[in-house]
Amino acid sequence: MSVPILKQGDVLIASIQAALSDRELAQLHDAFAEQVGRFRSRGVIIDVTALDVLDSFATRTLRSIAYTAKLRGANAVVVGIQPDVAFAMVQLGLSLEGVATALDLEEGLAYIRDVAKRGGQRVR
Amino acid sequence: MSAEVSVSIERDADIVTARHEGRQLAAAAGFSSADQTIIALAISEITRNIVSYAQCGKLTLSRMDEGGRRGILIVAQDDGPGIPDIDLAMRDGYSTAGSLGVGLPGARRVMDEFELVSAPGKGTTVTMKKWLR
Ligand SMILES: Nc1ncnc2c1ncn2[C@@H]1O[C@H](COP(=O)(O)OP(=O)(O)OP(=O)(O)O)[C@@H](O)[C@H]1O
Ligand SMILES: [Mg+2]
Numbered sequence: 001m002s003v004p005i006l007k008q009g010d011v012l013i014a015s016i017q018a019a020l021s022d023r024e025l026a027q028l029h030d031a032f033a034e035q036v037g038r039f040r041s042r043g044v045i046i047d048v049t050a051l052d053v054l055d056s057f058a059t060r061t062l063r064s065i066a067y068t069a070k071l072r073g074a075n076a077v078v079v080g081i082q083p084d085v086a087f088a089m090v091q092l093g094l095s096l097e098g099v100a101t102a103l104d105l106e107e108g109l110a111y112i113r114d115v116a117k118r119g120g121q122r123v124r
Numbered sequence: 125m126s127a128e129v130s131v132s133i134e135r136d137a138d139i140v141t142a143r144h145e146g147r148q149l150a151a152a153a154g155f156s157s158a159d160q161t162i163i164a165l166a167i168s169e170i171t172r173n174i175v176s177y178a179q180c181g182k183l184t185l186s187r188m189d190e191g192g193r194r195g196i197l198i199v200a201q202d203d204g205p206g207i208p209d210i211d212l213a214m215r216d217g218y219s220t221a222g223s224l225g226v227g228l229p230g231a232r233r234v235m236d237e238f239e240l241v242s243a244p245g246k247g248t249t250v251t252m253k254k255w256l257r
């Protein structure tokens with residue numbers, strides 16, 4: 001099952017619906033990389049509300065998506081990390097350092113609008 | 125009470141199944157939702173190691189009841205290349221794959237008991253226990 005990426009204005013949104021295998025996560029990464037360039041997107045939102053675990057591979061992939069977006073002049077934000085998921089990550093020693101996070105989709109969109117207004121991290 | 129579940133681990137999709145089975149068994153054993161997540165995460169890490177380094181292996185999950193102490197027993201076994209230096213492999217940040225090197229030390233951190241038995245050419249067995257509080 002691949003994750004659909006919705007385009008809302010200049011923001012790309014992936015809302016993950018069910019547990020993903022490593023391959024599916026890697027596909028999501030590649031799809032984002034390609035579409036951020038094609039649509040000249042300003043922001044990328046990954047909604048992980050439906051994920052009941054974020055492990056080392058998922059963490060690494062999310063970091064990589066954020067970094068790839070940044071290189072393209074876009075901002076990435078991960079939304080919807082569940083409390084238990086965040087707790088388990090911390091216990092294990094995983095972090096999403098360098099990746100913006102927000103409570104939900106709405107806050108994620110607000111964050112991207114905010115950063116854009118402030119001139120954001122766009123490299124000119 | 126010796127409900128035992130085993131999952132053969134051969135490809136990345138099996139990691140998802142293993143996590144799911146682990147969470148189910150942990151829930152049935154009475155673990156909190158936070159602990160179920162921790163157990164699923166540790167299972168994810170050790171089964172991914174099987175797929176990444178040994179290609180295939182097996183995960184066995186069972187409930188423990190030892191003199192009133194109850195919990196979950198997780199055994200991940202493979203006949204892969206084995207680990208030449210276990211102390212090194214257990215170190216935070218050590219990875220032969222250019223990865224985070226957090227899987228083994230992290231799994232040890234979140235479990236109550238953790239044992240790694242491995243030798244070059246002899247495969248790897250990780251045994252983890254978590255007790256109900
Ligand atoms: N089942 C196994 N068979 C052979 N070698 C293994 C196995 N599990 C782990 N290793 C070795 O131990 C090292 C450390 O494993 P660990 O899971 O801690 O980190 P990693 O897999 O390299 O990175 P991460 O799990 O953070 O993505 C691995 O790089 C690998 O060399
Ligand atoms: Mg690992």
